Amino acid sequence: MDAAAWDALLARQSRPTPFMRHAYLAALQASGSATPSTGWTPCWLTLHRGEAAEAPLAAATLTWLKTHSYGEYVFDWAWAEAYQRHGLAYYPKLLGAVPFTPVPGSRLLAEDAPSRRALLEALRELTRRQQLSSAHLLFLDEAEQADARAAGWLLRSGVQFHWTNRQPTPYADWPDFLASLQREKRKKIQQERRRVQAAGITFRMREGAAITEADWDFFHHCYQLTYAAHRSTPYLTRDFFTRMAQTLPEHWLMFIPQRPEGTPVAASLVAIDRAQGTAWGRYWGATEPIDCLHFEACYYQPLQWCIAQGFARFEGGAQGEHKMARGLLPVPTASAHWLAHPQFARAVEDFLAREGQGVEAYLDELRERDPFRRTPE
Structure with missing residues (x-):
């Protein structure tokens, strides 16, 4: 072809x-x-x-x-x-x-x-x-x-559960989005984010060609850990992600949470299309359990990025009613x-x-x- x-x-x-x-x-x-x-x-x-x-x-x-x-x-x-x-x-x-x-x-x-x-x-x-x-x-x-x-x-x-930016006036920033949610949902999100902050976690965000080979190596390690936790075999090989970095770098965004000394503890990979203003949550994994880190890395960080970039849509992937509490609708x-x-x-x-x-x-x-x-x- x-x-x-x-x-x-x-x-x-x-x-x-x-x-x-x-x-x-x-x-x-x-x-x-x-x-x-x-x-x-x-x-x-x-x-x-x-x-x-x-x-x-x-x-x-x-x-x-x-x-x-x-x-x-x-x-x-x-x-x-x-x-x-x-x-x-x-x-x-x-x-x-x-x-x-x-x-x-x-x-x-x-x-x-x-x-x-x-x-x-x-x-x-x-x-x-x-x-x-x-x-x-x-x-x-x-x-x-x-x-x-x-x-x-x-x-x-x-x-499935997808987030869409407000129309006709998109969210101005993260607080504007939070203000659109019911009080109990807003408080829950704020509590979850504070738990991650209290653990001393900060985030590195890398997009496109700025994602290094070391970043891809660490991400793939985390990706394998997710499958291992479910006693299954990863579908995608490390070589697949090498090819993505080489042929479609513009479509990838990576969030890497790290300890205060800079040690990475997880990775979340998001696919993006700037022409369409759409992002897709794809893969995640962590090297250690940290309370609420999954929500932060897979929903709050990507959503905050989408709002800042003026994206219209974030698709959270298959299944998961828990996504509704984070602003994703069925x-x-x-x-x-x-x-x-x-x-x-x-x-x-x-x-x-x-x-x-x-x-x-x-x-x-x-x-x-x-x-x-x-x-x-």
Whole structure:
């Protein structure tokens, strides 16, 4: 896949993200993070205007032949178990997603709606030809959701927590943001920040090319510690982050808390896109337990930075109701699924209808717990 052609197509989409940049996807493969040996076999689909080799690219998507469901954040283990109980093979399946990255955004890169719909049909045809169980597209943008639903794919709802800057007048500073929260939420945040300060912790912030190799080494050490604490294996290799520093340095921001003598004790990595004014909380880890440090490094420091920089959005990643108390609100996400087996497709459709009702009720419940003030105090 030609990098310039892919990135030019990505730039025309409604929700482009750095995680769909050619350099990001290539680094996942070249670093050994997402490869056939780890259960991710890449499969590019392209649509061209004409049959000549140099015909313009009208649409493209990157899918993966998956031999498991790890690293996806849309869980279908129960579907795989049901297939197995009936003597059917669920894996390999076809997956359209960014490995290990639950960030909503454009997945079907197309110059127009007809080209996007052609990609959807091509995905189904590929699934049939390869005799795969199913095809899945995760964390789609709004146009892709609508086209997938119209094409007969099954949509599955999810919930994430995102912070958005106040409109039409953005927050002037951190105190202005705090003043917009309910009193008890404001007091809790202030108490948590004081605990970190009382521990003598200060922060170094590094952006882009200013992040040194030593910083990346320490961050990756912390990243590994997070997985070790959960008795699991890190998805991303150290070489992946080396490639990020080399090819996409402008999209990374690192917060490093340290002791008074300068010893680092944790690291938080945030992805940014200045053109869009959007930041994404990605990875974190600590070398020692410090009360409330996770909240400070992963929410308060990034949010304060976003406000100072005039950013419009901070996406806190998958799951976590605790994020609401820090000013992040629930937003719906969606994935699309097509199952080749008619009976299983009907069973999954029934399941998703019931699950979708539960997600809607959950969203309604969360919205009733809005942390922001409705009236002046």
